[in-house]
Amino acid sequence: MSAPGGPATPAGATPRSSDRRRVAFATVIGTTVEWYDYFIYASAAGLVFGRLFFEPAGQEFATILSFLTVGISFLFRPLGAFLAGHFGDRYGRRVVLVFTLILMGAATSLIGILPTHAQIGLAAPALLLLLRILQGISAGGEWGGAVLMAVEYAPSHRRGLFGAMPQIGVPIGLLLASAMMAVMDLLFPGDAFLEWGWRIPFLFSVVLIAVGYWVRRRVEESPIFAEIAARKEQTKAPVPTLFARFTPLVLFAAFVFAGNNAIGYMTTGGYVQNYATEGLGLERGPVLWAVTASSVSWLVFTFVAGWLSDHIGRRTTYLIGYVLLGAGVLALFPLVNTAELPLLALALVLLTVGLGLTYGPQSAWYTELFPSSVRFSGVSISYAIGAVLGGAFSPAIASWIQQSTGSSTNVSYYLLGMALVGLVGTLLLRDRRGINLRPTNEEQQSRGIYIWDDSSSAPSQTSTTT
Template sequence: MVGTTVEWYDFFIYAFAANLVFQQLFFAPAGPEVGQLAALASIGLSFLFRPLGAFLAGHFGDRLGRRPMLVITLLLMGTATVAVGLLPTFETIGIAAPVLLILCRILQGISAGGEWGGAILMAVEHAPEGRRGLFGQFPQLGVPFGMLIASGVLAIMQAVTTDEQWLSWGWRVPFLGSIVLILVGFWVRRTVEESPVFEEMQSLKVRESAPIAVLFKTALPIVIFAALIFAGNNGVGYMITGGFVQGYASRPTDAPVPGLGFDGPAVQIAVLCAAAMWAIFTAVGGWLSDIIGRKNTYLIGYGVLAAATIPLFELVKQGPLMIGVAGCLLAIGLGLTYGPQAAWYAEAFPASVRFSGVSISYAIGAVIGGAFSPLIAQWIMNTFDGNTWAVIPYLLLLIVVAVFGTLMMKDRKDIPLTSQIEIDGTWQKIMDEPAKK
């Protein structure tokens, strides 16, 4: 949970800054509207590299262990984040500035693509039977906690700096401050024990030489459906976690890309409250899935998320207080469709290709869902003269896609997680022969 919090603090700081200042600092020559779209596109660009991170971490995580990948991805994310805080702007070094910014974002995407799978497997594969949903929600909590810290730091920096100071150096402080969190996360991840399931795989020599090839040969439909169940959560969630609502709410009404002109720190505090609610219902979702099953929890969660999506922007327009209300309503559905994900993904794949399976499914789902949802939402608003109602059908479509994936996925709650292969639709334990046989 600590390591995942650090990873996602770094990820969210970039998304929030892209909505607030990157158009002016890195993409200004493109013009206000195109520059804002370019800044939002840079958020989504990292998602395209998540599958690469998932492939690399999955391959080596299934062969070398879960723990080494956790340490490597944490350091990669941290290095890229601190580098963003040190970058000169377009005014200083010209076109090299956005090029270097995008390179840092790509490194963040590779890290995020590999980090999540290792984190959730370390939690779920240590869990006692019947409590995987509860244990699996801890690394999931790192995402709302990362957003909570990111929102809090940004609120403080916007409150203590003038507009000129904020654009000059204030936005850099949250990026540079990441180094403290990285040191803490590195220490924690270095001391955690390797997954008992991976240790059993080593002792029984149940390892695939090419786990990704085996995954696609034997479990491609599972990868697809698992990716779809995440698309709705990630796409709708990125209206807030991707910084779109914050940018829309706090940009001045007379800006080239107009917003609502609300007080920036007040907006960030409202989002902070939503992040706290997201954390609470992520924990509830993991716990509830141990009782009623992963699929049932997801279906309830997506029903709540759809209901909260419809009035989202109308509430946002009422001011920071109602932004907090809208975010908290959204957070209930987001939590219920995020808390059980670690356990459901882990139970969907056999041990020898599990790291690859969960990482690649998560990465593909993120590409389908959240990768470009802020960009698409802004493009829709530009096309329909700022009409936020035009964005709602797009978000509801993502939820429909996710519900389809949920209905197609098997619920294998409490299935053994030790070294297995699938035979006739059920996992069977392998005692002394490689899984490929």
């Protein structure tokens, strides 16, 4: 099918600049919509869901239960990744992206009209959990397709920059989600926010989904997959093939993401918002605006990191990023615990430096790590497992640590441990910047992955072929 913007790029041909710009725009819009939906839930979990859906459990346990619903969705991300990987490696990236966008939007919109526990009893948290699971399945399939579209369309020397485009959709989604919640807090103060204000951002998802669907339908299939399809080389069972040949790679790549994700979900998972408002007594609106400001800096550093990785390498960028992320963790709670809003905002902004540097290059590095025949499966499943190990339950774990020990310092130790996991994963993998991604280069793509591989088998860093 040809896009309205022009004829499809022939298999094996170099994509046009206009095609690349269209794909970059589409991946930003699509991931922004997906993650706006995902983060609206996490923000509401930290601010209102404990009272509205889990109140009979008591205030403290209701908060933990609310955060657990954030984490349980991560357990279904691998299912979404398995399904998306299978269909993406067999039938293409584009069809998967359209489906995940619709699934996410439908689940989010339905949460906006969901009755509370006071209205329908235990059915309310049960339905909330079901819709969150659907969000998790969608998120598990979304990311892999988006990054492959961006990176496989990119020229080899700018994959980091193009790969950063779907990555910046995440902080933009957080920005929109936090800003929407903050605006609703202004328009619906006090009990009005609990009754109706929180619902409007969920219902607004309908508009965003319509825009995202229109944009994604205008994008052609990835030229790499088009070549695979033209050569009739789709893998019949990509997921079993992936684990039979590349299980260590999947695990190490998951570790790379786990450290970033655990720390990032201190804000995207709603923990800092809840800690600042319920624990420190700060007002909800200013805290949300502080999170919004930090999402802007996260966006900037994510984009810069993608560009930087094209010049100094993905692995080097990550190593610098994890050192800075550890420093950000050490500064986080000492600044937040002052209960001063400017220092809270400063803490979150400092944290985003390391978060951006350990997120911006991920699209390009993941894409270059996996051979073309199992690339969608490998990228999606590694990301999903990393999310389970990292951010899935980090807000709930942090809440439990805080309530059990009464010390935020112990939460910092937990986060530093997760940063170390990410650093170890980074050290175990090679930088494969510039490797030829086409299916004709499958043999080279399968070698030179780990640090113990013979260096003579590592890919050339000077390839200019897409």
